[in-house]
Amino acid sequence: MTISSAPDEALVLAAIEQVWGSMLFASAEPWPTDRAADFGSGVQAQIELRGDWNGRLVLTCDSDVATQIAGAMLGLGPDEELPELDIHDAVGEVLNVVGGSVKGALVGTWALGLPGVSETSEAPGRDESFVVSWGDAPVYVQILPDAA
Amino acid sequence: MRALIVDDSRAMRRIVGRILEGVGFEVLEAGDGQEALGVLEGLDGPPELACVDWNMPVMDGFTFITEVRKRSEWRSITLMMVTTESEMDQIVRALAAGAHEYLIKPFTGEAMLEKLDLLGLLPTSTGV
Numbered sequence: 001m002t003i004s005s006a007p008d009e010a011l012v013l014a015a016i017e018q019v020w021g022s023m024l025f026a027s028a029e030p031w032p033t034d035r036a037a038d039f040g041s042g043v044q045a046q047i048e049l050r051g052d053w054n055g056r057l058v059l060t061c062d063s064d065v066a067t068q069i070a071g072a073m074l075g076l077g078p079d080e081e082l083p084e085l086d087i088h089d090a091v092g093e094v095l096n097v098v099g100g101s102v103k104g105a106l107v108g109t110w111a112l113g114l115p116g117v118s119e120t121s122e123a124p125g126r127d128e129s130f131v132v133s134w135g136d137a138p139v140y141v142q143i144l145p146d147a148a
Numbered sequence: 149m150r151a152l153i154v155d156d157s158r159a160m161r162r163i164v165g166r167i168l169e170g171v172g173f174e175v176l177e178a179g180d181g182q183e184a185l186g187v188l189e190g191l192d193g194p195p196e197l198a199c200v201d202w203n204m205p206v207m208d209g210f211t212f213i214t215e216v217r218k219r220s221e222w223r224s225i226t227l228m229m230v231t232t233e234s235e236m237d238q239i240v241r242a243l244a245a246g247a248h249e250y251l252i253k254p255f256t257g258e259a260m261l262e263k264l265d266l267l268g269l270l271p272t273s274t275g276v
Contacts, residue, residue, distance in 0.1 A: 022254040073159055075166075090159040096203075097253045100232020104252075112232065114156070114203060 005107050006053035007143050009130050015101035016132055016141065019094060024072040028139075031131035037138035039123035042066065043088060045095040048113030049103060055145035057102065059095045060123055065137045066091050088117040149269070150195035152176045154184040154212060155230070156204040160253075164199050164230060167257045171270055173197065181207030185215060194225045197269055200247075202231035202238070210245060217246035226267050230255070 013030065020028040031037060043066040045059045061069070070082050070090035082090075092115035103110045123129075129140045151173040153161045158179075165175040176195060178184035181204060188194065198216070200209040207215075209229060216222045228249040229242045239250050249263045264270050 019254050022256060070159065074162055086158055089157055093157040093159050096157070097232055100234060100253060103232070104234035112203060114205060 007049060007055075007057065007102050007106065009143065011105055012057065012098070012102055012141060012143060013130070013132065015098045015105070018101055019098050020134075023094065023097060024069060026072060026134065028132045028134070031133050031138050033126070037123065037126070037131055037140075038062075039138070039140075041119065041121050042123070043091050043117060044120040045088075045092045045115055045117045047092075047095050047099040047115045049099060049110060050113070051103075051106065051110035052108050053145065055143065057095065057099050058124070058129075058140075058142040058144060059091070059098070060120060060129075060140040060142075061091070061134065062137060065134045065139060069094060069134065092117040149197070150174045150176060150191075151197040151199060152178065152184060152187060152195045152225075153199045154178045154181060154204070154209060155199075155201040156180055157201070160201070160230075164260070167260050168197075168199075170257075171261065171264065180204040181209060181212030181215070184212055188216070188222060188225075194222050196224075197226045197228065197264075197267075199228050199230045199251075202229060202233045202242070210242060213242065213247050214245050226269060228263060228267070230260075 016028045020026050042062045046056050048056050066087050070087040073090045096115045099112050103112050124140045124142055129142045131138045131140055151168045153164050155161050156179050161177050168175050176187055178187050202209040213227050227247045229247045230251045232253045234252045251263055
């Protein structure tokens with residue numbers, strides 16, 4: 001993974017690819033910019049990163065995608081169901097590990113917060129996020145610096 | 149053998165628990181360091197292993213291992229940090245505070261079993 005002084009899209013994408021592969025046994029590809037990304041209600045996970053750059057990493061996905069991510073992480077069969085609390089926990093932990101990988105690739109002293117997860121009914125705009133694939137569905141990723 | 153898994157993520161506790169149960173451990177769980185100290189207080193004897201996350205609410209993993217190492221009756225517990233904290237100074241800090249091994253998330257089941265083997269905690273371990 002490239003060493004950087006602040007998180008950027010390439011670094012976060014590399015961390016997601018690593019975590020998708022090792023924890024979720026799936027591949028993450030950049031979502032084609034000309035492809036529509038449908039979104040219903042979903043889950044949004046956030047984690048703070050503090051250091052030379054201060055801000056949050058945010059991961060937003062559809063509820064079905066969140067359920068699939070949790071199932072893949074826990075190795076569940078297609079008929080096994082998880083309570084919502086466990087789905088949120090799993091998505092938060094995925095972002096926590098992504099954040100840890102990003103932090104480990106940054107130069108200097110950095111601190112990672114604890115992940116928080118909430119429901120959302122809106123996906124971020126394509127101009128304020130980049131999108132990776134979970135199978136045939138989009139996962140939105142944002143690198144949001146603190147407001148000045 | 150018993151293992152205590154200390155992690156604020158239920159999903160991560162389940163993943164680690166499954167690996168440990170697969171090699172014969174009876175698994176106990178706690179969601180933070182403070183809760184883990186309570187679990188240890190309530191046992192009739194210490195577990196052989198504790199797998200400890202670093203970043204947790206209430207009491208973090210570093211404070212937990214420091215507290216465990218203060219108690220002579222818990223000296224036999226093998227402490228393994230299982231965490232996203234991957235910087236060398238964090239690893240050195242944890243080992244200096246009393247952790248025996250360090251496993252960085254994301255990890256594979258094989259990687260965890262290799263660490264357990266090194267610690268002599270597998271049924272077929274050579275305890276290298």
